[in-house]
Amino acid sequence: MKSQVFTVDAASWRPNCDPQAIQALEDGKVLYFPRLGFALSPQEQALLRPGLQAEGARNISLDAQGRLKGVAGDAAVQAAAGALISRFSASATSLVNSLFPDYAVYLRAAPASLRPIEVSTRRQSWRADDRRLHVDAFPSRPNRGERILRVFANINPRGEPRSWRIGEPFADMAKRFLPQVRPYSPLKARLLDKLGITKSLRSEYDHLMLQLHDAMKSDDRYQREAPQQAMDFPAGTAWVCFSDQTSHAAMSGQHMLEQTFHLPVDRQYNREASPLGLLTALAGHSLI
Ligand code: SIN
Numbered sequence: 001m002k003s004q005v006f007t008v009d010a011a012s013w014r015p016n017c018d019p020q021a022i023q024a025l026e027d028g029k030v031l032y033f034p035r036l037g038f039a040l041s042p043q044e045q046a047l048l049r050p051g052l053q054a055e056g057a058r059n060i061s062l063d064a065q066g067r068l069k070g071v072a073g074d075a076a077v078q079a080a081a082g083a084l085i086s087r088f089s090a091s092a093t094s095l096v097n098s099l100f101p102d103y104a105v106y107l108r109a110a111p112a113s114l115r116p117i118e119v120s121t122r123r124q125s126w127r128a129d130d131r132r133l134h135v136d137a138f139p140s141r142p143n144r145g146e147r148i149l150r151v152f153a154n155i156n157p158r159g160e161p162r163s164w165r166i167g168e169p170f171a172d173m174a175k176r177f178l179p180q181v182r183p184y185s186p187l188k189a190r191l192l193d194k195l196g197i198t199k200s201l202r203s204e205y206d207h208l209m210l211q212l213h214d215a216m217k218s219d220d221r222y223q224r225e226a227p228q229q230a231m232d233f234p235a236g237t238a239w240v241c242f243s244d245q246t247s248h249a250a251m252s253g254q255h256m257l258e259q260t261f262h263l264p265v266d267r268q269y270n271r272e273a274s275p276l277g278l279l280t281a282l283a284g285h286s287l288i
Pocket residue numbers: 115119130162243248249250256
């Protein structure tokens with residue numbers, strides 16, 4: 001497999017626009033910034049302990065309205081955790097606005113998160129297990145092709161990497177699994193919407209993305225034998241990808257910051273390269 005990682009040499013959260021990086025991103029590659037660290041103050045470093053996360057929470061998040069979730073601790077701890085995530089959110093926003101200037105006004109920030117839990121030993125159902133190669137797709141939030149752009153920074157204080165596996169290009173994965181996915185049922189989609197199980201009507205696109213997510217994760221042989229590369233993101237580095245397109249699995253690592261953005265599919269430089277563009281071409285009919 002050709003490398004699915006594109007290295008960007010920038011050392012600033014406000015780098016110059018780089019057309020090659022844009023093309024690599026839209027081709028589904030991970031943009032890797034080996035010189036782009038998100039430095040923490042000693043007070044911020046002191047927050048990095050597993051006990052920071054409230055029991056039962058999947059991660060710690062701060063939404064665009066400033067609502068903080070998932071922190072255990074008193075008001076001072078809450079404020080410090082919120083301030084750290086907010087500071088990262090500002091850096092991540094500056095990074096994507098500088099790198100992808102044509103996206104800038106169309107990006108919508110989803111919650112940012114702090115992930116203080118070691119991922120290698122987390123026990124989860126196969127469907128929730130992000131140690132299995134997958135593309136991101138969310139059962140309750142149909143997005144009709146809207147993109148999921150994510151910025152990650154490894155802030156591990158002991159110098160431990162975040163270890164990912166990165167899988168084959170989206171079109172190869174889709175061609176492999178589409179023949180076996182369950183067909184879309186408009187009736188079922190309406191029912192899920194009526195019952196409030198989905199936040200809006202699940203389109204055929206959303207159905208296919210979920211089916212692909214599940215088909216990948218549930219296939220042990222695919223997990224072992226699919227084209228893939230191991231990628232360790234060292235502490236003090238950052239990376240960016242369209243996680244609805246890039247096949248990824250997080251194998252180990254602790255303490256990461258992450259910011260998600262949504263982008264209307266029509267605001268990409270090349271719409272045809274998106275999962276919606278690729279799946280529509282493979283299906284031969286409109287999916288939204
Ligand atoms: C994921 O989005 O699958 C998880 C990424 C990570 O925890 O590194």
